[in-house]
Amino acid sequence: MSRVYNFSAGPAALPEEVLREAAAEMLDYAGTGMSVMEMSHRSKTYDKIIKDAEQDLRDLMGIPDNYKVLFLQGGAHLQFAMVPMNFMKHGVADYIVTGNWAKRAWKEASKYGKANCVASSEDKNFNYIPDCSDLPISEDADYVYICQNNTIYGTQFHILPDTKGKTLVADVSSCFLAEPIDVEKYGMIYGGVQKNIGPAGVVIAIIREDLITEEVWPGTPTMLQYKTHADKDSLYNTPPAYGIYICGKVFQWLKNIGGLEVMKERNEKKAALLYDFLDKSRLFTPTVTDKASRSWMNVDFVTGEKALDAEFVKAAEEAGLSGLKGHRSVGGMRASLYNAVSIEAVEALVKFMKDFEETHQR
Ligand SMILES: *Cc1c(COP(=O)(O)O)cnc(C)c1O
Numbered sequence: 001m002s003r004v005y006n007f008s009a010g011p012a013a014l015p016e017e018v019l020r021e022a023a024a025e026m027l028d029y030a031g032t033g034m035s036v037m038e039m040s041h042r043s044k045t046y047d048k049i050i051k052d053a054e055q056d057l058r059d060l061m062g063i064p065d066n067y068k069v070l071f072l073q074g075g076a077h078l079q080f081a082m083v084p085m086n087f088m089k090h091g092v093a094d095y096i097v098t099g100n101w102a103k104r105a106w107k108e109a110s111k112y113g114k115a116n117c118v119a120s121s122e123d124k125n126f127n128y129i130p131d132c133s134d135l136p137i138s139e140d141a142d143y144v145y146i147c148q149n150n151t152i153y154g155t156q157f158h159i160l161p162d163t164k165g166k167t168l169v170a171d172v173s174s175c176f177l178a179e180p181i182d183v184e185k186y187g188m189i190y191g192g193v194q195k196n197i198g199p200a201g202v203v204i205a206i207i208r209e210d211l212i213t214e215e216v217w218p219g220t221p222t223m224l225q226y227k228t229h230a231d232k233d234s235l236y237n238t239p240p241a242y243g244i245y246i247c248g249k250v251f252q253w254l255k256n257i258g259g260l261e262v263m264k265e266r267n268e269k270k271a272a273l274l275y276d277f278l279d280k281s282r283l284f285t286p287t288v289t290d291k292a293s294r295s296w297m298n299v300d301f302v303t304g305e306k307a308l309d310a311e312f313v314k315a316a317e318e319a320g321l322s323g324l325k326g327h328r329s330v331g332g333m334r335a336s337l338y339n340a341v342s343i344e345a346v347e348a349l350v351k352f353m354k355d356f357e358e359t360h361q362r
Contacts, residue, residue, distance in 0.1 A: 005345040008323030009151055009298060010174065010195040013340040018249045036245045041238050050234065050241075053248030060254055063183050063206060070226065071234040071244050072203040076101065076173045076192040078224070079203060080108035083169055083188070085217040086226050087142050088113040094141045096161060099126045099150035100329065101171060106145070112217050118144070119161075125330070126153040129293040132161030143167040143187060149175035151195065152327040154286075154300035154334065155293045160185055167211065175297050176204070177254060178339060179264035187211050196297070196338045198247040201240045254339070263339055270337045270346045271296040277350045283357040287330055302332030305362055309333060312356055321349055 006013040029036050032045055039046050054069045063069060072078070083105070084093060091113035095106035097120040109115035116138055119130040137144060144163040149156040151174040160168065167187030174195040183189065188207045194200035205226070212226045222228050228236050254263060275294060278286040278301055287300040303309050309332045313325045326334040335349060 002320075004320045004322040005341075005348055006322050007335045007337070007341065007345070007349070009327070009334060009336045010192075011200050012195055012323075012336055012338050014198070014246070015250065015253045015340045018246065018253050021249055022246060037242045039241070041235060041241050046241060049245050049248055050239070053244055053251060054234075056248060056251035056255060057204070060177065060251060060260055061181065061183055061206070066209050067183060068205075068207050068209055068212060068226075068230045069234075070205040070207065070229045071239050071247075072205055072229060073201060073240055075200075075203060076171055076190070077104070079171065079190050079205070080105040081111075082224050082226070083143075083145065083190075084109040084112040084115070085220045085224055087167070087169065087188075087211060088217065089142050089213075089215055090140045091142075092116070092138050092140045093143050093145060094118040094135070094138050094166070095145045096120075096130070096132060096135070097122060098129055098155060098157075099147055099153045101151065101173070102145070102147035105147065105171065109145070116141075121155070126150060126155065127288050127293075128290040129155050129157055132157075132159075135161060135164075137164040137166055141166050143169045145169045145171075147171045149173075149178075149295050149297050151298050151336075152329055152334075154288050154295045154298045154330075156295035156297070158292065167208075174336075174338075175295075177260060177263065178267050178297060180260040193243070193247055195336075196340075197250050199243045202243040202247060204247070250340075266343060267296045267337065267339070270341065270343055271299065273343070273346050273350055274299050274335060274337070277353065281353070281357060283360060283362060284333075284353060287332065297337055299335045299337060300326060300330050300332065301335075302326075303360075303362055306331070308360065308362060311360075315356065316349075316352060319352055321352055324349075 094116050097103050097117050106115050118135045121128050121130050144166045148170045169188045172189055173191035176191040176196045190205040193202045212230045278284055284301045288294050316324050324333045326332040
């Protein structure tokens, strides 16, 4: 067996320890004689799995008691609809459009009310985070929405926007648990777990309790009301049981390495390794030149020549560096440096890029 260095944007690398543990428990979980996949979600054993996962997440992020943690389904995309259906009490929300995912969320919200775009970076193909210190926030806005890390374009909010007192809602799919955050600055934090936490099929939503009410968009299905899931501790219906179990293992892994402060140090170091090389390289150029806007999780770069980009991606793949092809809206390459991507993997990538640079010219 050989494992590659996996730089995929998502679904993405998971800690090898977690996969090994899950493999060891595959046929017989904790003496139950069955896999977690085969187990009733109403069983005592599973109840402990989901409760422990929630508690470990609360410990890691320091989630205050007045926030609910929900394990949901439907991907981040379903949240593009659930957020406005549940939160647009006055029918108005402000969106900061910094990429594809933010734009989709904004468009979806306009089905349920007045969704304003109060800032955008589309003028430069989303390669920076706009100044959000004094935005024209609507007086009657129910919330202000951001996509905190723009997976496709490689930009990230390192400073949160000034929402002028309005509730902040953030899609953190691709930066979930990458560093400590102050949960109280947000009304809601959510993300699909397949980028930085676990297998596809689980969405985690962390929501301040006072925002979870019965007052929702008329006709909202029961399953799409946060209250349905909050009242039943994510066990209203069958949850994505196996996925939650893997998430729980990743939370344990994070606790064991020392928590989010340690993770932050590692992530900062990984991003610095790659950006420092890119800023000096005579072959590769980072697509995000504004340093304050750079994502620590997704690093986009190009050679400036499509054929050379393709050659690089192919050669890297053959050398065991997988998943480096950029998204079609940016082109070139993208290295995703999520939590489970080791410093060693980034060092290997930088070394490979140096060698490639030696032998190739543009
Ligand atoms: C991948 C991604 C999405 C889309 O997630 P799905 O689970 O496929 O719906 C949304 N937002 C961000 C920030 C992402 O990285």
